[in-house]
Amino acid sequence: MPGSATLNLEYPFLTFAPSQAAAVVIGQPDFDVTTEIATNKEFSGPYLRPLVLNGVMYLPDYGGDRVMGYLQVPTTNGAAADFVIGKQDFDDTDSTVGATTLSGPQTVATDGQRLYIVDYSFNRITVYNTPPTTSGAPAVFAIGQPDLVSSSSGTTATSFTSPESMTIAGGRLIVADSGNSRVLIWNEIPTAVDTPADVVLGQSDFVSGSSNAGGVVAANTMSYPTDVWSDGTRLVVADASNNRVLIWNTFPTTNFAAADIVLGQTDFTSDVAAVGATGLDYPYSVDSNGNQLFVADSDNDRVLVWNTFPTATAQPADAVLGQVDFDSFGAATSATGLDYPVGVYLDGDRLFVADHDNYRYVIFEGADN
Numbered sequence: 001m002p003g004s005a006t007l008n009l010e011y012p013f014l015t016f017a018p019s020q021a022a023a024v025v026i027g028q029p030d031f032d033v034t035t036e037i038a039t040n041k042e043f044s045g046p047y048l049r050p051l052v053l054n055g056v057m058y059l060p061d062y063g064g065d066r067v068m069g070y071l072q073v074p075t076t077n078g079a080a081a082d083f084v085i086g087k088q089d090f091d092d093t094d095s096t097v098g099a100t101t102l103s104g105p106q107t108v109a110t111d112g113q114r115l116y117i118v119d120y121s122f123n124r125i126t127v128y129n130t131p132p133t134t135s136g137a138p139a140v141f142a143i144g145q146p147d148l149v150s151s152s153s154g155t156t157a158t159s160f161t162s163p164e165s166m167t168i169a170g171g172r173l174i175v176a177d178s179g180n181s182r183v184l185i186w187n188e189i190p191t192a193v194d195t196p197a198d199v200v201l202g203q204s205d206f207v208s209g210s211s212n213a214g215g216v217v218a219a220n221t222m223s224y225p226t227d228v229w230s231d232g233t234r235l236v237v238a239d240a241s242n243n244r245v246l247i248w249n250t251f252p253t254t255n256f257a258a259a260d261i262v263l264g265q266t267d268f269t270s271d272v273a274a275v276g277a278t279g280l281d282y283p284y285s286v287d288s289n290g291n292q293l294f295v296a297d298s299d300n301d302r303v304l305v306w307n308t309f310p311t312a313t314a315q316p317a318d319a320v321l322g323q324v325d326f327d328s329f330g331a332a333t334s335a336t337g338l339d340y341p342v343g344v345y346l347d348g349d350r351l352f353v354a355d356h357d358n359y360r361y362v363i364f365e366g367a368d369n
Contacts, residue, residue: 012289014349014366016305019324021335022353026059027360029078031335034359039090040080043068046354046361048106048165048227048285049345053115053131058085058108059361060117060343060354065095065103067117069133073350073363085117085128088136097122099138099148107165107227107343111189116143116166118175122151123160125175143173143190155180155209157196164225165285170232170251176225180209183225183237185252201237204256217242219258219268226342227285234309236293238283242271245283245295247310263295263306266314275300277316277326284342285354294351296341300329303344303353321353321364333358 021031027043028036036042044063051058057070059081066086070079084090086102095103104120115131119142126139126148142148144160153161161179168174173186175197182202186195200206202222203213212221223241230236235248237259246259262268264280273281281299288294293306295317302322306315320326322338331339343354349368354361 011291012349012368013291013307014289014346014351014368016319016321016351016364016366018319019336020321020364022362023365024074024363025077025335025360026074026079026363028358031077031362032333034333036078036359038080040068040084041078043359043361045359046343046356047104047120048118048343048354049108049287050343050352050354050361051108051110051115051345052347053110056131056133058115058131060105060108062104062106062120065101065105065121067102067105067108069135071133073347083133083135085132085135085137090135097149097151099140100136102126103151106163107167109166109168111168116168118163118166120162120164123153123162124151125160125163125166141193143175143193143195146193153179155207157184157200157206158194160184161209165227167228167230169230172230172232172251174228174230174235176228176237177209178224178226178240181211181213181222181224182209183222183228199253199257200255201252201257211241213256217269217271219246219262220256222246223271226283229286229288231288231290236286236288238286238295240282240284240298243273243280243282244271245280245286261310261315262313263310263315268313273299275327275329277304277318277320278314280304281329285344287344287346289346294344294346296344296353298340298342298356301331301338301340302329303338303341303351321351331357335362338362 047062068081124144185199244264247261285296304317305319339357
């Protein structure tokens, strides 16, 4: 009888070649310039995570106070958007707070039905019951504000100060409330205004908002967290100003809970910026397919990839995009270079990177093993 063996493979898993070139650029006519001026093609400053939902692509344009919409993901460089959210058309410049406007939009997310946009300067998350596919669509309500014409910041269980990003996982809403140096968690996604959060991380209560909780860097503090990811069990936070990424192995359910793992530092009391396979310098965005972790390491002009989900503090990354090796850093405008990347987003075998100072999004195509 022939022998037998069991082969266990973890999917999805994406492989990238060393110094791999991006396949597509959006926002520029090619990889070597930053000269796009067409209002339905240009970006004034992309930030954080885009979204592909039912084949429609949503790309935040923070500097343009809008989200650019594409009815399909472009496969050629310099594609024009089909519609815009936050403006009536591509030439509209009105940013007065309201149901149809945005000011500094960043991450776009979904619960599978609704669309959510983090609206940084208006200190809110706008909610659309039907994901828009035409220009000028109004939000139905906002999380973080009592109505759609208010924009004040706040430090309460129902308000934000300069939120950068959010994610939805396990039925929860998780928000990086950056200006308050905290993460807010709703155990159920709010369906009405002024629904208070259930848990706060980074602070001991809902009315505190100082960097590192008014003290020093620790396992339960944060300083300007910019992004969050979760699969409903694990939680990852980009703790940007502390030059680190925090990981909770089981989802935190109590205020001020301490993280289990830190990346970018050797311990929870350090915050030194560094390069190398274990260093980070203002990590801005995180995303995962459940098996791998991707981090936009903005000030090092690179994206780091962990090919197994990190289980130890200071675990080194396995791959790098945007640089030739782990010890190199510096900006470039090319198919292989990046200039202050501030967003990573996975969609199937594609990795989207918000390449802020090159005023573009680039798409890397991974080999789906």
